[in-house]
Amino acid sequence: SQQGEEDPQALSIQEGENATMNCSYKTSINNLQWYRQNSGRGLVHLILIRSNEREKHSGRLRVTLDTSKKSSSLLITASRAADTASYFCATVYYGGSQGNLIFGKGTKLSVKP
Amino acid sequence: ETGVTQTPRHLVMGMTNKKSLKCEQHLGHNAMYWYKQSAKKPLELMFVYNFKEQTENNSVPSRFSPECPNSSHLFLHLHTLQPEDSALYLCASSRTSGRSSYNEQFFGPGTRLTVL
Numbered sequence: 100s101q102q103g104e105e106d107p108q109a110l111s112i113q114e115g116e117n118a119t120m121n122c123s124y125k126t127s128i129n130n131l132q133w134y135r136q137n138s139g140r141g142l143v144h145l146i147l148i149r150s151n152e153r154e155k156h157s158g159r160l161r162v163t164l165d166t167s168k169k170s171s172s173l174l175i176t177a178s179r180a181a182d183t184a185s186y187f188c189a190t191v192y193y194g195g196s197q198g199n200l201i202f203g204k205g206t207k208l209s210v211k212p
Numbered sequence: 213e214t215g216v217t218q219t220p221r222h223l224v225m226g227m228t229n230k231k232s233l234k235c236e237q238h239l240g241h242n243a244m245y246w247y248k249q250s251a252k253k254p255l256e257l258m259f260v261y262n263f264k265e266q267t268e269n270n271s272v273p274s275r276f277s278p279e280c281p282n283s284s285h286l287f288l289h290l291h292t293l294q295p296e297d298s299a300l301y302l303c304a305s306s307r308t309s310g311r312s313s314y315n316e317q318f319f320g321p322g323t324r325l326t327v328l
Contacts, residue, residue, distance in 0.1 A: 130315075132316065141304075187255070191315050204254045
């Protein structure tokens with residue numbers, strides 16, 4: 100399976116702390132994306148990092164990509180209670196017929212006020 | 213109205229019923245997707261349509277039948293479902309599908325389906 104695997108499966112932190120989630124994948128990719136899902140809702144695209152990029156920032160989000168280790172991390176700085184959600188990495192890999200997204204199982208983040 | 217909308221938001225059906233899920237995107241995209249999200253499982257891609265043509269059927273049972281009349285609308289027709297088909301069904305769209313695209317996807321809120 101080429102799907103990404105997030106780590107940890109669940110993370111509980113206090114408001115104001117930083118949250119780090121990791122993602123590992125198995126095959127060469129075109130890009131890797133992070134999505135957020137509030138309970139029982141649709142996914143929201145957060146950030147896309149291409150295979151030739153190593154780091155990307157968007158507001159309080161910082162994503163890194165290490166293609167040699169086939170891994171990525173998502174850092175949320177100064178977390179807020181509203182950041183409570185599930186976070187998924189998704190890869191677009193070479194070799195698939197359509198370059199479709201392959202999702203991992205997600206990390207459930209809980210930010211306590 | 214903007215984004216991706218799905219109706220109904222909740223659906224309860226018996227195993228002998230026939231129902232349809234509807235998805236509409238107002239983003240001018242050409243690719244649309246159906247996903248199934250079950251508890252404790254990764255999001256499963258079911259179908260992909262690119263410029264109204266089905267380009268992927270991810271080994272989905274025939275009791276699920278997609279229809280894409282145009283690039284803005286996508287349906288999922290349901291017939292003789294099983295209780296294990298109960299899940300959140302998500303629709304998404306993107307500019308295009310395929311290797312040349314970066315494939316950022318925009319999701320609808322989902323339909324929570326319960327099969328009794």
